[in-house]
Amino acid sequence: MLLEFLGTIGGSIKMNAGAYGKEMKDIVISSTYMDLDGNIFKINIEEHEFKYRSSVFSNKKYIILETVLKLKKGKKNEIEAKMNEYKNARKEKQPYNIPSAGSTFKRGEDYIAAKLIDECSLKGKQIGGAKVSTKHAGFIVNTGTATANDILRLIDYVKNEVFKKTGKKIELEIEIIGES
Numbered sequence: 001m002l003l004e005f006l007g008t009i010g011g012s013i014k015m016n017a018g019a020y021g022k023e024m025k026d027i028v029i030s031s032t033y034m035d036l037d038g039n040i041f042k043i044n045i046e047e048h049e050f051k052y053r054s055s056v057f058s059n060k061k062y063i064i065l066e067t068v069l070k071l072k073k074g075k076k077n078e079i080e081a082k083m084n085e086y087k088n089a090r091k092e093k094q095p096y097n098i099p100s101a102g103s104t105f106k107r108g109e110d111y112i113a114a115k116l117i118d119e120c121s122l123k124g125k126q127i128g129g130a131k132v133s134t135k136h137a138g139f140i141v142n143t144g145t146a147t148a149n150d151i152l153r154l155i156d157y158v159k160n161e162v163f164k165k166t167g168k169k170i171e172l173e174i175e176i177i178g179e180s
Contacts, residue, residue, distance in 0.1 A: 114138030
């Protein structure tokens with residue numbers, strides 16, 4: 001397996017990142033991590049408890065120190081072509097040129113959050129400097145003046161409106177850290 005679909009390794013393992021039909025669960029063999037007391041542990045693939053956009057690390061304050069991956073050798077030109085293909089697909093479908101935290105909402109088991117948001121006519125909805133992308137409804141973008149409060153208020157608004165109109169509870173793909 002190649003790594004063209006990934007971001008950072010630690011973050012990708014924590015959330016079982018994936019794109020284009022691939023996820024971290026497909027390439028991880030083991031990980032070594034440290035807990036907040038300084039104890040070091042090594043876990044195998046099953047102990048990662050990978051699920052859609054989550055792992056054993058999702059709700060823990062562990063520091064991933066090392067991961068062993070199973071990869072397959074590829075040809076440089078083919079890898080670069082695949083990376084460019086993915087980059088161009090993202091540019092075409094996502095608000096690539098506007099600051100955001102990436103895909104804001106997870107897919108559900110029986111729905112695509114961005115599609116629900118779009119169907120609820122929330123594309124372009126703005127609170128302060130935070131706005132639901134008009135290009136891809138699954139992204140909240142910063143128009144240049146957004147505060148953390150603007151973004152959090154817009155996330156809550158979107159979640160509430162989607163629930164009111166569809167009965168579906170959409171969940172965050174991003175992680176909110178710090179004070180709320």
